[in-house]
Amino acid sequence: MNHSPDRFSNAPISQLIGFEVQPGGVGEAQVDLNCGTHLHNPMQRVHGGAIAALADAAMGIAFGRTLLDNEDFSTIEMKVNFLRPVKDGVISAEANVVERGLRIGFVECTIRNARGKRVATATCTCTVISD
Numbered sequence: 001m002n003h004s005p006d007r008f009s010n011a012p013i014s015q016l017i018g019f020e021v022q023p024g025g026v027g028e029a030q031v032d033l034n035c036g037t038h039l040h041n042p043m044q045r046v047h048g049g050a051i052a053a054l055a056d057a058a059m060g061i062a063f064g065r066t067l068l069d070n071e072d073f074s075t076i077e078m079k080v081n082f083l084r085p086v087k088d089g090v091i092s093a094e095a096n097v098v099e100r101g102l103r104i105g106f107v108e109c110t111i112r113n114a115r116g117k118r119v120a121t122a123t124c125t126c127t128v129i130s131d
Contacts, residue, residue, distance in 0.1 A: 011057070017050065019057050027097035029061035034090050046086040051111060055080055055122035058093035059107040063126045066100050070131040073105075078124040089114045093122075103128050 014021060014031075017039075022030040033039075033054050041047040056078060063073055095109040104127055111120040 031058040058095035062095040
């Protein structure tokens with residue numbers, strides 16, 4: 001039996017940064033972020049760390065939705081490619097588990113702006129931790 005998606009959707013970091021987690025199925029997630037000046041770097045663009053955190057949240061939720069009751073996980077590697085800057089508006093991260101083995105999983109994520117333009121891509125490798 002899988003954990004309730006709320007275990008991953010309502011993390012304190014999501015509330016702090018302002019992530020809005022959408023309902024999703026096993027191995028998938030969509031997380032939205034309304035970007036404004038509170039997330040800007042000195043160049044008046046959304047800080048790359050906020051975009052990376054959004055990707056990390058989406059990929060973590062997607063992977064978390066594959067876990068059994070006696071399993072947890074940890075991200076062991078993550079890569080983000082920034083493709084275009086973001087100033088404001090809603091950006092959406094869509095993540096999907098590509099492969100889920102007994103101990104290791106691989107997840108991909110695409111982040112798009114409100115016009116549907118790709119602003120970043122990300123991947124991560126996760127390891128399953130059993131009780």
